[in-house]
Amino acid sequence: MTTTHKTDPTDNAAHKQKGVLSGIRVLDFTWKTVGPWAPRLLTHYGAEVIHVERAGGFDDHRYETHRSIGTDDEKPNHIQGGKNLYTDPYFNTLHHGKLAISLNTRNPEGLKIVERLITQCDAIVENFSAEVFPNWGLTWERIHALNPKIIYMSSSGFGHTGDWKGYRSFGPTAAAQSGLTLASGLPGQPPAGWGYSYLDVMGGWMGGLALMQGLLQAKKTGKGFYIDYSVTEGAMTMVGPYLLDFQVNGRRTRRPDFPPGNHAIFPSVAPHNTYRCSGADRVGQYWWVFIACETQAQFEALCALMNQPGLALDPKFATNEARVKNQDALDAIIGRWTRARRRYDVMHKCQGAGVIAAAVQSAEDRVEYDQQLHHREMHPIINHPDLGDVAYEGYPVKMSRTPAFVHGRGPMLAEHNQYVYGELLGMSETEIAGLRERGVI
Amino acid sequence: MSGVYEGLTVVELADRRNQWAGKLLSDGGARVIQIEPLKGSPGRWCGPFVNDKPDADNCLDYWFNNTGKQSVALDFARKPAQDLLRQLLARADVFVESTRPGTLAAMHLDYASVSANKGLIYASLTDFGQDGPWRDYVMNDAAHLALGGTMASSGYSDPTVTPIGGKGNQAWHMGCAFVLHGITVALFDRMTSGAGQYVDVAIHDACGIGTEGAVPHWMYFGETMYRQTGMHANAKRVPPLELPAADGKYVMAINQALNNRTWNALLDWMDEKGVTGELRDPKYQEEAVRTAEYRQGTLIRDSIRKLIAASNAEDCFHRAQNMGISWAMVGSAEENYGIPHYEQRGYWRNVEHPQIGRAIPYPRGPFACDALGTEPRGRAPNLGEHTRQVLTQDLGLNDQEIAALAAAGVML
Numbered sequence: 001m002t003t004t005h006k007t008d009p010t011d012n013a014a015h016k017q018k019g020v021l022s023g024i025r026v027l028d029f030t031w032k033t034v035g036p037w038a039p040r041l042l043t044h045y046g047a048e049v050i051h052v053e054r055a056g057g058f059d060d061h062r063y064e065t066h067r068s069i070g071t072d073d074e075k076p077n078h079i080q081g082g083k084n085l086y087t088d089p090y091f092n093t094l095h096h097g098k099l100a101i102s103l104n105t106r107n108p109e110g111l112k113i114v115e116r117l118i119t120q121c122d123a124i125v126e127n128f129s130a131e132v133f134p135n136w137g138l139t140w141e142r143i144h145a146l147n148p149k150i151i152y153m154s155s156s157g158f159g160h161t162g163d164w165k166g167y168r169s170f171g172p173t174a175a176a177q178s179g180l181t182l183a184s185g186l187p188g189q190p191p192a193g194w195g196y197s198y199l200d201v202m203g204g205w206m207g208g209l210a211l212m213q214g215l216l217q218a219k220k221t222g223k224g225f226y227i228d229y230s231v232t233e234g235a236m237t238m239v240g241p242y243l244l245d246f247q248v249n250g251r252r253t254r255r256p257d258f259p260p261g262n263h264a265i266f267p268s269v270a271p272h273n274t275y276r277c278s279g280a281d282r283v284g285q286y287w288w289v290f291i292a293c294e295t296q297a298q299f300e301a302l303c304a305l306m307n308q309p310g311l312a313l314d315p316k317f318a319t320n321e322a323r324v325k326n327q328d329a330l331d332a333i334i335g336r337w338t339r340a341r342r343r344y345d346v347m348h349k350c351q352g353a354g355v356i357a358a359a360v361q362s363a364e365d366r367v368e369y370d371q372q373l374h375h376r377e378m379h380p381i382i383n384h385p386d387l388g389d390v391a392y393e394g395y396p397v398k399m400s401r402t403p404a405f406v407h408g409r410g411p412m413l414a415e416h417n418q419y420v421y422g423e424l425l426g427m428s429e430t431e432i433a434g435l436r437e438r439g440v441i
Numbered sequence: 442m443s444g445v446y447e448g449l450t451v452v453e454l455a456d457r458r459n460q461w462a463g464k465l466l467s468d469g470g471a472r473v474i475q476i477e478p479l480k481g482s483p484g485r486w487c488g489p490f491v492n493d494k495p496d497a498d499n500c501l502d503y504w505f506n507n508t509g510k511q512s513v514a515l516d517f518a519r520k521p522a523q524d525l526l527r528q529l530l531a532r533a534d535v536f537v538e539s540t541r542p543g544t545l546a547a548m549h550l551d552y553a554s555v556s557a558n559k560g561l562i563y564a565s566l567t568d569f570g571q572d573g574p575w576r577d578y579v580m581n582d583a584a585h586l587a588l589g590g591t592m593a594s595s596g597y598s599d600p601t602v603t604p605i606g607g608k609g610n611q612a613w614h615m616g617c618a619f620v621l622h623g624i625t626v627a628l629f630d631r632m633t634s635g636a637g638q639y640v641d642v643a644i645h646d647a648c649g650i651g652t653e654g655a656v657p658h659w660m661y662f663g664e665t666m667y668r669q670t671g672m673h674a675n676a677k678r679v680p681p682l683e684l685p686a687a688d689g690k691y692v693m694a695i696n697q698a699l700n701n702r703t704w705n706a707l708l709d710w711m712d713e714k715g716v717t718g719e720l721r722d723p724k725y726q727e728e729a730v731r732t733a734e735y736r737q738g739t740l741i742r743d744s745i746r747k748l749i750a751a752s753n754a755e756d757c758f759h760r761a762q763n764m765g766i767s768w769a770m771v772g773s774a775e776e777n778y779g780i781p782h783y784e785q786r787g788y789w790r791n792v793e794h795p796q797i798g799r800a801i802p803y804p805r806g807p808f809a810c811d812a813l814g815t816e817p818r819g820r821a822p823n824l825g826e827h828t829r830q831v832l833t834q835d836l837g838l839n840d841q842e843i844a845a846l847a848a849a850g851v852m853l
Binding site: 020180192201229254370376 | 501588605611619626628775
């Protein structure tokens with residue numbers, strides 16, 4: 001499925017760079033966060049991903065933001081078609097390397113175009129509610145009939161069968177229902193959850209894995225199939241040991257001493273906590289460093305660093321078992337040591353002595369001061385026609401023979417209509433103009 | 442069932458960081474041979490244990506993360522064990538390891554030393570990857586959540602309270618997701634090229650891109666995220682969405698739309714609980730008006746808070762969902778058992794456990810897809826359960842050679 005077409009020097013399309021998935025074409029009906037991640041991940045390998053947006057449709061990452069990165073305007077930018085319509089910063093991350101077309105799927109003519117595109121793609125992905133595709137007539141049977149080799153993945157909160165198939169979900173919904181949200185927090189306090197929406201991010205990465213697995217299996221068998229990906233079911237595989245602990249020992253995660261904050265329980269080791277350091281971030285949140293000792297040697301090294309070698313001989317702290325029992329007292333001692341110190345200084349000194357230690361890093365910290373991410377080139381620079389060079393988040397898989405890459409910004413709305421409708425589907429200028437007039441694209 | 446990884450032989454060097462990746466390879470049908478030290482993988486000793494009694498063969502965390510694998514126990518600090526591992530790698534499709542960078546090179550087991558097997562996909566999942574200034578720093582899962590950015594976004598709205606790293610080894614899971622990407626795509630490539638390659642994934646890199654809008658917001662706007670109790674971190678403080686219900690559980694009241702159907706159903710429910718307040722005012726029949734009130738005002742949010750406080754969490758979940766709102770109950774992992782929805786989807790797969798004389802329902806895995814065939818292929822192995830089998834059948838050792846290895850303390 002390789003295609004030749006004119007190359008625009010500012011074009012963002014990842015498939016123009018050769019990769020393992022060159023020649024693979026994906027039709028992408030995703031929106032919000034968990035959906036877009038999955039096909040986005042294929043762009044790092046050169047797949048051609050066509051993101052379909054319904055003219056007048058709603059994706060809050062595209063439209064709903066208090067500022068546009070193009071204009072820095074305080075008001076939402078709802079104007080479509082302008083070069084500054086390039087709204088939420090995260091959209092640029094979630095969709096980079098993709099193509100974008102506009103298409104009115106509520107129009108029968110628009111649906112015909114979807115069907116034509118399906119015949120030309122290797123995979124189709126959506127994360128609508130379960131009824132949307134069937135309402136368009138796009139059941140798996142129909143998709144399969146149009147293209148027997150295509151993989152269709154629906155990504156949803158609860159899956160497309162069962163009592164809850166009509167239930168709606170976002171990352172926080174899936175995290176809450178799966179048991180993940182409850183696995184984060186201080187004892188006796190409300191669940192702390194996963195701040196950013198872990199299940200939108202990790203959920204999308206697992207969705208990307210499903211697509212890669214699907215492409216591999218289809219390459220082996222030559223047959224297409226349907227993947228019913230439930231993000232909540234995926235999340236339940238990330239709390240597996242708790243499921244077994246309940247089955248075998250009857251121990252619940254809904255219990256007074258769980259979750260244990262930043263303490264460790266399986267295995268119980270101490271110290272294992274965050275400790276306040278000197279300073280605070282730009283919005284007044286204190287700075288912290290995480291420290292843990294998993295071995296006696298690490299604890300002795302920490303005591304030496306704190307200039308309190310006697311602690312390792314104190315019966316209250318001499319063994320891990322004693323430290324776990326007295327860990328509040330131990331935390332207080334370590335906290336007094338870190339309190340006046342700089343978090344990176346504590347981290348590097350501890351690490352120099354072989355002790356587990358990590359500054360609690362914000363986005364600013366990781367972008368500006370993280371020497372390791374810098375060394376690993378995890379924030380590559382990409383050109384954007386409105387903004388010039390912009391730093392992006394990289395992709396963490398380094399392959400020796402067929403390198404993965406980050407190629408291209410997020411697409412502008414309808415940026416690739418000409419390529420997809422004109423070159424891919426072979427429509428004439430007149431036909432495309434007609435579609436535009438009739439509100440199909 | 443022919444799984445996506447059927448027919449592949451994977452050698453996995455036992456480590457808590459990579460074992461979930463190996464499990465998903467096994468669940469997909471690969472034969473996964475886990476090489477463990479004689480005292481067992483660290484994954485066997487973390488707990489929880491059956492009846493809380495520490496035992497290498499009765500660690501539940503290990504059971505979950507090692508379904509269907511084979512266990513070969515060898516002292517690979519010793520040269521004869523290293524030679525056996527080298528022979529296994531000469532015929533393997535995939536190698537997964539998480540040793541400190543440089544460890545395997547010293548044993549002549551690095552990629553360069555074993556890449557005579559042209560098809561081998563050699564995947565290293567380590568804390569920081571194979572290079573960089575922090576390469577040799579020592580970490581655990583929580584340390585990655587701190588350094589990688591998860592913690593800074595997770596916790597409580599009070600800026601003086603510690604950020605929180607959640608439980609369940611999620612940093613390692615994030616690393617595993619990417620190493621599986623690399624392996625799977627390398628297998629895709631190998632089908633045409635015939636060639637394997639080296640895959641280097643750092644858990645820190647993986648966590649580092651996992652904080653949603655936090656990095657783009659810093660890059661584009663210079664904004665810092667506030668931690669908010671049980672909610673998304675955000676550059677602006679927003680009212681709470683994680684709300685306590687009448688039964689003491691919490692409801693995640695994430696609202697995305699208040700269309701007419703949803704609004705009227707919500708008002709009926711509020712009427713039942715006597716918490717409607719002024720919301721029957723006809724002006725709120727205008728979607729734009731109530732949306733503005735929800736976003737900027739307190740009336741709707743107050744009524745929702747009271748509504749949830751007067752209802753049970755599970756009722757909130759179902760009733761809201763049936764109205765088209767994506768609310769959730771903050772449930773516990775174990776509360777997923779017995780829910781008809783998951784039974785209907787065939788989510789639970791029984792795995793026999795002779796140790797306790799019965800089967801346990803395990804999750805099928807993330808994807809419902811017969812064609813991928815991913816599900817647990819059997820219980821986790823006992824320590825060294827397959828050592829003899831692998832040495833005789835795969836490597837062709839005879840009884841005398843095995844006796845000599847055992848006598849030398851290289852194997853159990």
